[in-house]
Amino acid sequence: MGIERAIVRPPRCSLVNVSTGESIDCLFNPAQLVEKVRVNWSRLNVPGLSHQVLQYQSTGNRTLEGVEFYLDRFFATRQPGSPDILAFRSFLRALTVPPSGAFAPPRTLVIWPKVLTVETVLTGLELQYRQFATDASVLVYTAKCGFETILDVRVTSEELRREG
Numbered sequence: 018m019g020i021e022r023a024i025v026r027p028p029r030c031s032l033v034n035v036s037t038g039e040s041i042d043c044l045f046n047p048a049q050l051v052e053k054v055r056v057n058w059s060r061l062n063v064p065g066l067s068h069q070v071l072q073y074q075s076t077g078n079r080t081l082e083g084v085e086f087y088l089d090r091f092f093a094t095r096q097p098g099s100p101d102i103l104a105f106r107s108f109l110r111a112l113t114v115p116p117s118g119a120f121a122p123p124r125t126l127v128i129w130p131k132v133l134t135v136e137t138v139l140t141g142l143e144l145q146y147r148q149f150a151t152d153a154s155v156l157v158y159t160a161k162c163g164f165e166t167i168l169d170v171r172v173t174s175e176e177l178r179r180e181g
Contacts, residue, residue, distance in 0.1 A: 028130035032108065035124035035136065036116045041100050041108045045087050050132065053080045079166040081127070081137070086160045102155065109160055112139040124167060137164035 030047065033040040055077035061070040088102040100108075112125050122138040141163035148157035 030127070030129040030132075032112075033126035033128065034108070034112060035126055036119075037111075037123070039108065039111075041105055042098070043086050044089065044093055044096070044099055044102070044105070046129065047084050047086060050084065050129075051082050052133075053082060055080075078168070079135070080140070081135075081162075081164040084162045084164065086162070088158050088160065090156045102158070106144060106158070106160065109139070109142055109144075109162065113142055125164065127164060135164075136167050138167060139163070140165045 027046065029045075030043040031040055032043070057074040057077060058071040059074045061072055063070055086105070088105055090102050093099040093102055112123055114123075115121060116123055125137050125139055126134070127137055128134045139162060141161075143161040144158055145161070146155055146158045148155075150156050
């Protein structure tokens, strides 16, 4: 049983374009995830006090910075159901512009089973091409993405704790 578990591929991270309903599975899960939350404090100066008093103002949106997706055409062709690596690039590029007639960025649902599920917008995309075939087609590249969460309703601290 232990050996079987070792060979089973972990659930893959998926991205969903909420505007169009399109989704795509990642070829590999990102190797790491950096989640940041900025807290905004008002700094109050009180005459005669040796320090500033901090008063809570708000909490910034969570960000996922430098999420790197690795795409390898050789590996993808050997995996049933794997996305075409250039289709993955097109999917990400579509997340960088508003849908036709809209001014807001398209929302992206990031689903990484047992890690996180969060609605975001893509805030940055960097494509780094690493290997090319003799016909100059792309064989291997990385897509480094930045995401920022979107909250439509007031979320309590208790709900955030339950979300993990």
